[in-house]
Amino acid sequence: MTQANEYQPPKVWTTPEESSGRYAGINRPEAGARYEAELPRGEHPLQLYSLATPNGQKVTIMLEELLAAGVTQAEYDAHLIRIMEQEQFSSGFVAINPNSKIPALVDYSEPEPIRVFESGSILLYLAEKFGHFLPTDRAGRTETLNWLFWLQGSAPFVGGGFGHFYAYAPFKQEYPINRYTMETKRLLDVLNRRLAETRFLSGDSYTIADMATWPWFGGLMNDTVYGAATFLNAESYTNVRRWVDEIAARPAVQRGLIVNSVKGEPHEQLHARHKAEDIDAVLKARRQAAE
Numbered sequence: 001m002t003q004a005n006e007y008q009p010p011k012v013w014t015t016p017e018e019s020s021g022r023y024a025g026i027n028r029p030e031a032g033a034r035y036e037a038e039l040p041r042g043e044h045p046l047q048l049y050s051l052a053t054p055n056g057q058k059v060t061i062m063l064e065e066l067l068a069a070g071v072t073q074a075e076y077d078a079h080l081i082r083i084m085e086q087e088q089f090s091s092g093f094v095a096i097n098p099n100s101k102i103p104a105l106v107d108y109s110e111p112e113p114i115r116v117f118e119s120g121s122i123l124l125y126l127a128e129k130f131g132h133f134l135p136t137d138r139a140g141r142t143e144t145l146n147w148l149f150w151l152q153g154s155a156p157f158v159g160g161g162f163g164h165f166y167a168y169a170p171f172k173q174e175y176p177i178n179r180y181t182m183e184t185k186r187l188l189d190v191l192n193r194r195l196a197e198t199r200f201l202s203g204d205s206y207t208i209a210d211m212a213t214w215p216w217f218g219g220l221m222n223d224t225v226y227g228a229a230t231f232l233n234a235e236s237y238t239n240v241r242r243w244v245d246e247i248a249a250r251p252a253v254q255r256g257l258i259v260n261s262v263k264g265e266p267h268e269q270l271h272a273r274h275k276a277e278d279i280d281a282v283l284k285a286r287r288q289a290a291e
Contacts, residue, residue, distance in 0.1 A: 033093075036091045050103035055119045158184050221244045258273075
């Protein structure tokens with residue numbers, strides 16, 4: 001039995017003539033480039049093309065953590081990709097990531113340039129290349145990758161599921177909000193139970209699993225994504241709160257959050273990063289504004 005106004009799927013789906021919502025102008029059922037444009041390139045071997053969303057922040061946090069650990073070869077240029085202006089569909093970007101999603105990285109330090117796309121893949125690539133933030137023993141490496149892939153599978157439920165229907169859909173609908181709220185809270189509970197046992201996700205060591213997971217769940221806890229912390233009763237996840245605060249206090253994390261940022265006042269943003277001093281200038285401007 002169906003309700004009178006219930007949506008009835010057609011036999012063969014076709015693209016609606018009109019679509020609404022925040023991302024209506026971006027979403028299409030076809031892949032590939034929409035226009036011709038080359039990407040900028042800086043002087044460092046590592047070239048990042050991104051935006052300071054949770055997925056983009058994973059990688060800039062990782063790069064800043066590598067630099068903080070003394071890995072000078074991890075110096076990088078970060079170029080802004082404005083997804084609302086559809087820059088991820090340029091021919092240059094699609095050549096790096098056929099899936100047209102940020103972030104994407106090119107490593108020019110190898111005999112032939114290597115493209116790396118998907119945020120989890122970039123974290124794993126950098127960890128293996130530079131030998132940091134990924135345990136070398138089989139048990140520790142496997143546990144880290146368990147949680148890295150847990151996040152990669154979980155983030156779409158938080159973002160494309162809960163975040164979309166709660167914050168971005170053209171109108172609120174009870175069923176999808178309930179469906180994805182339940183899953184998001186279940187994921188928070190998975191995280192909370194794990195962090196009751198260990199300091200970090202894979203154990204006592206801070207790894208790429210934490211860097212991948214923190215921007216998403218830290219954003220929920222700190223209300224920097226979707227404005228839903230109260231709705232989710234986020235503060236009830238006390239172990240997640242402890243973990244979020246500890247990682248947020250890391251200077252490299254604070255620096256990584258600034259890169260490719262477009263939110264806030266002009267002095268709080270950093271569209272492109274080519275050297276450490278670019279971030280230093282933003283931090284200085286923020287301190288002056290707060291005085």
